[in-house]
Amino acid sequence: MKLFPHQEKALDETYEKNRVAYYLDMGLGKTFVGSEKMWELNTSYNLVICQKSKIDDWKEHFETHYDYKVIVFDQQKITSIPPESVLIINYDKVWRRRELLQLKKFTMMLDESSTIKNESSNRSKFILKLRADNVILLSGTPTGGKYEELWSQLHLLGWSITKKLFMKQFVIQEWDDRNSKFNITGYKNVDRLKEKLKKYGAVFMKTEEVFDLPKVNGQIVKVASTKQYKQFAKDHIIEIGDELLLGDTATSKKLYLRQLASVYNPHKLQYVKDLINSTSDRIIIFYNFKKEYAALVDLIDKPISMVNGDAKDLTAYEQYEDSVTLIQYQAGAMGLNLQKANKIVYFSLTDKSELFEQSKKRTHRIGQERPCFYYYLLTAGSIEWRMLEVLKERKDYTDALFEKEEIK
Template sequence: MKLFPHQDDVLNQTYEHNRVAYYLDMGLGKTFVGSEKMWELNTPYNILICQKSKIDDWKEHFEEHYDYTVIVFDKQKIEMVPPESIIIINYDKVWRRDEINKLRNFTMMLDESSMIKNEKSKRSKMILKLPAENIILLSGTPTGGKYEELYSQLRLLGWDISYKTFIRSYVVREWDEMKAEWNITGYKHVDRLKRKLRTYGAVFMKTEEVFDLPDQTDIYVKVKATKLYNTFRRDFIIETPELTLIGDTPSKAKLYLRQLAGQYNQNKLDKLRDMMASTNDRLIIFYNFKEEYKRIKQIADELEKPVATISGDLKDLTAYNNYENSITLVQYQAGAMGHNLQKANKIVYFSLTDKSILFDQSKKRTHRIGQEKTCFYYYMMTHGSIEWRMLESLRTQTDYTDELFREEEMRE
C-alpha cells in the first residue's frame, strides 16, 4: 500500500511502540495508518472495534488491501476463528459478547477511541479488561477539548496513573457549594501532558500541518420563528389538535424548543425547499430526529432530487456517489464521524447537535484531503431561538447540556 509521506512519518515515530494512539485530524488517513500498524505488529488475531455505521467500510478496506480473513463478529465461537483474522465488532455489542474474553495473542484497534471516554460505562469496562498484547487508538478528536476524557485511553496506552493524580495534575476545578461537587473550569500543563503521551506512543497531527486545504465559509440562513415556538418559549406548554408538548423538565423543554425551531417550523422547511431547488450541486444536510428526516426527504422527493442516507437504520450512499444533484441526509450520531463526503462542498445544518465533538467532526466530512473547492456551511437559524445559544456553546467546544440550558433559562 502506498502511503503519504506524513503517514510514513507517523509510523516511523511509533515503530518501537506496541501501544499507540494516532490522534490525526480528520482526513489525514487514520484508517491506513492504523491498519498498517496492525499489519506491522503481526499478531495471529486482531480485533477492530468501531461504530456500527463504519463496519462495512472497514470490512471493505481490509478485504481490498490485505489478506486477512475478515469476520464481522456476532455470536461466533472464538475457537472457530482462524489465525490471520480480523474480528470487527461495534461498540454497542462488544460488552455483550463475553466470548471475546477467550481470545489471546491479539492486537486491538479502536476506531474513534473517544467512544470510551467514560471509563465507568459497560463498553469501556469491557474494553479495558480485554487481554490485548497490542493497542492501536484512532481519533481525530480524542477529547473534544475535554482532557479529563483521555483517562481511559491513556490507561490502554500503559500509563499507570491514578484518576485523582491525573485530574490534580492537568485539570482546573472549582468547588460548587450549592451542588456540593467539583466543576471543571479549565486545564493546565497541556503541553506537558502531550509530551508525556508521546512517550507512550501518541502522535498528534493537524491537517494544516500537512496540507493546504480550501477555505471554509459560514453562511447564516435566518428563519422566522413560529407562533407555536414563541408560545412554548413563554409557557412551556402547547396543546393543539395536532400537537401536545409539555416542557415540565429541563430535558423536555430543551428538546421541544429544538424541535419547534426545526421540524415543526414550516418557515424553515420552506426555506430549505428554496435552497434545495436553487442548486444542482450535491448537498449534505445534517439533522437530528426521525421526523426531521421524514419531512426533509419528502421535500427532496417532491423536487425529484436523488436522496442518500446515513442514519442509525440505513446507510445508502448510491445517490451521493452517482448524482451531482443529490441530497445526502446525515444523522449526526451515525454520520458525523468517519465518512468521506468530499465530492460535496456544501453542508446545510437543518438543526444543530448538542454534542460539540459531533459538530466539530461534521465539518470535516467535506473539508478533507481530496477537496478542491471552498467549503460552505449553511446554518439554518430560527430567529430568537435556542439554536443561537447552542451554536455559541458548540463553537467553544462545549456540549449544550440540559444543565446548561436550565442555567440559561434561570438567568433570563
C-alpha cells in the same frame, strides 16, 4: 498500498511501540495508518472496534488492501477464529460478547477511541478488561477539548496513572456550593501532558500542518420564527395537531424548543427546499431527529442518500451530482468520506461538540478541491443561537447548562 508522507511519518515515529494512538485530524487518513500499524505488528488475531456505521467501510478496507480473513462479529456466531483474521464489531455490541475476554495474543484497534471517554460505561469497562498485547487508538478528536475524558485511553496506552492523580495534575476544578460538587473550569500543565502522551505512543497531527485545503465559508441563515415556538417558550406547553408538547423538565423543554425551531418550523423547511432547488451540486444535510428525517424526505425531489440509525445508503451520493444526503449526527458525523460534496446544510444543531466538529470534516478533507460552504439555519430568537455559540467554544450544550441559563 501507497501512503502519504505524513502517514509514513506517523508510522516511523511509533515503529518500536506496540501501544499507539494516532490522533490525526479528521481527513488525514487514520484508517490507513492504523491498518498499516496492525499489519506491522503482525499478530494472528486482530480486533477492530468501531461505530456501527463504519463496519462495512472497515470490512471493505481490509478485503481490498490486505489478505486477512475478515469476520464481522456482530452478524454471525463464531465457534472458532481462524489465524490471520480481523474481527470487526461495533461499540454497542462488544461488551455483550463475553467470549472476547478469552482472546489472547491479539492486536486491538479502536476507531474513534474517544467513544470510551466515560470509563464507567459498560463498553469502556469491558474494553479495559480485554487482554490485548497491542493497542491502536484512532481519533481526530480524542477528548473533544475535554482532557478529563482522556483517562481511559491513557490506560490502554500503558500509562498507569490513577484518575484521581490525573485530575489533580492536569485539570482545574472549583467547588460548586449550590450543587455540592466540583466543576471543571480549565486545564493546567497541558504541554507536559502532551509530552507524556508522546512518550506513550501518541502522535498528534493537524490538517493545516500537512495540507493546504480549500477555504471554509460559514454562513448563518436567519429563519423566521413561529407563534408556536414563542408560545411554548413562554408557557412550556403546546398542542400541535394531535401532539402535546409538554416541557415539564429542563430536558423535555430543551428537546421541544429544538424541534420547534426545526421540524415544526415551516419557514425552515421551505428554506431548505429552496436551497436544494437552487443548486445542481451535491448537498449534505445534518439533522438530529427521526421526525426531521421524515419531513426532509417529503420535500426533496432529488436522489436521496441517508446515514442514520436504521440505514446507510450512499448510492445516490456516489452516482448523482445533484443528490441530497441526509445524515443523522450520531450515525454519520464521524468517519464518512464525503469530499465529492462541498456544501453542508445544518438543518438542526447537535448539542455535542465532538459531533459538531467531526461533521464539518466530512467534506473538508483530503481530496477536496473546492471551497467548502456550511449553512447554519437558525430560527430567529430560538435556542439555536446560543447552541451555536457554545459549540463554537467546543463545549457541549448540556441540559444543565440550558437549565442554568433558563434560571437567569
